[in-house]
Amino acid sequence: MILEAKEIFKTYKGVNKELTVLDNINFQIEQAETLAIVGPSGSGKTTLLGLCAGLDNPTSGLIQLAGEPISQMTENEKADLRNRKVGFIFQNFQLLPTLTALENVMIPLELQGRAKGAKAKATELLERVGLAGRHHHYPSQLSGGEQQRVSLARAFSNDPAILFADEPTGNLDEETGLIVENLLFELNQEMKTTLVIVTHDLELANKTNRIIKLKGGKIIHDQFIKTAAIK
Numbered sequence: 001m002i003l004e005a006k007e008i009f010k011t012y013k014g015v016n017k018e019l020t021v022l023d024n025i026n027f028q029i030e031q032a033e034t035l036a037i038v039g040p041s042g043s044g045k046t047t048l049l050g051l052c053a054g055l056d057n058p059t060s061g062l063i064q065l066a067g068e069p070i071s072q073m074t075e076n077e078k079a080d081l082r083n084r085k086v087g088f089i090f091q092n093f094q095l096l097p098t099l100t101a102l103e104n105v106m107i108p109l110e111l112q113g114r115a116k117g118a119k120a121k122a123t124e125l126l127e128r129v130g131l132a133g134r135h136h137h138y139p140s141q142l143s144g145g146e147q148q149r150v151s152l153a154r155a156f157s158n159d160p161a162i163l164f165a166d167e168p169t170g171n172l173d174e175e176t177g178l179i180v181e182n183l184l185f186e187l188n189q190e191m192k193t194t195l196v197i198v199t200h201d202l203e204l205a206n207k208t209n210r211i212i213k214l215k216g217g218k219i220i221h222d223q224f225i226k227t228a229a230i231k
């Protein structure tokens with residue numbers, strides 16, 4: 001098992017009452033599973049992803065990532081676990097604007113202390129996502145689809161055991177979104193990464209092994225579509 005959420009609650013203090021954003025969430029995800037989290041706006045998808053990746057802490061409950069209790073770690077321990085095990089893709093790409101495409105892809109490797117082979121690996125990954133010849137471009141010199149392909153290369157560069165993607169095609173047109181989507185699944189298959197995607201796009205969700213539907217902070221459906229291709 002790569003990820004387990006046990007009795008997760010997340011609440012925020014409102015003006016005169018508490019706002020419950022996640023309300024007793026429980027699930028287990030196996031290594032190499034692909035999973036989509038769907039649900040209406042405000043249902044808690046991004047919040048849940050952030051908790052699973054250790055970017056935020058639950059109000060109560062336990063999250064185990066790769067056998068380690070990420071919800072109970074210090075910030076430094078969480079950052080270290082993320083560097084070793086986690087990849088991320090955001091809707092708005094979140095590349096560092098002052099670094100080139102190549103340098104952006106090298107960051108996770110450098111954070112892992114793998115600076116030595118970082119350049120060769122980043123070069124290979126940029127080629128893999130079809131951006132050979134764009135290594136020295138800055139994010140502002142790349143289209144949205146190209147930026148998302150750089151962030152795909154970055155997300156896979158540290159060989160993550162699990163990759164979280166929050167609306168990875170949300171800011172792209174349909175055709176470009178499909179290119180990014182196909183690359184995401186191809187790399188996922190090659191590297192046997194576990195893939196957790198938050199999406200509004202039901203076609204994208206249907207390409208995963210499992211769909212979890214949130215509503216009002218609760219899981220209202222948890223459906224296996226097909227068994228994981230790789231174990």
Ligand SMILES: Nc1ncnc2c1ncn2[C@@H]1O[C@H](COP(=O)(O)OP(=O)(O)OP(=O)(O)O)[C@@H](O)[C@H]1O
Pocket residue numbers: 012019021039040041042043044045046047048
């Ligand atoms: N820091 C915060 N303080 C108070 N409320 C918050 C905070 N962060 C999120 N929320 C609330 O938590 C709820 C869930 O937000 P979240 O971003 O997880 O939704 P989502 O399902 O990702 O929505 P979308 O599809 O629009 O991205 C929302 O009602 C939001 O207003």
Ligand SMILES: [Mg+2]
Pocket residue numbers: 045046047
């Ligand atoms: Mg969201």
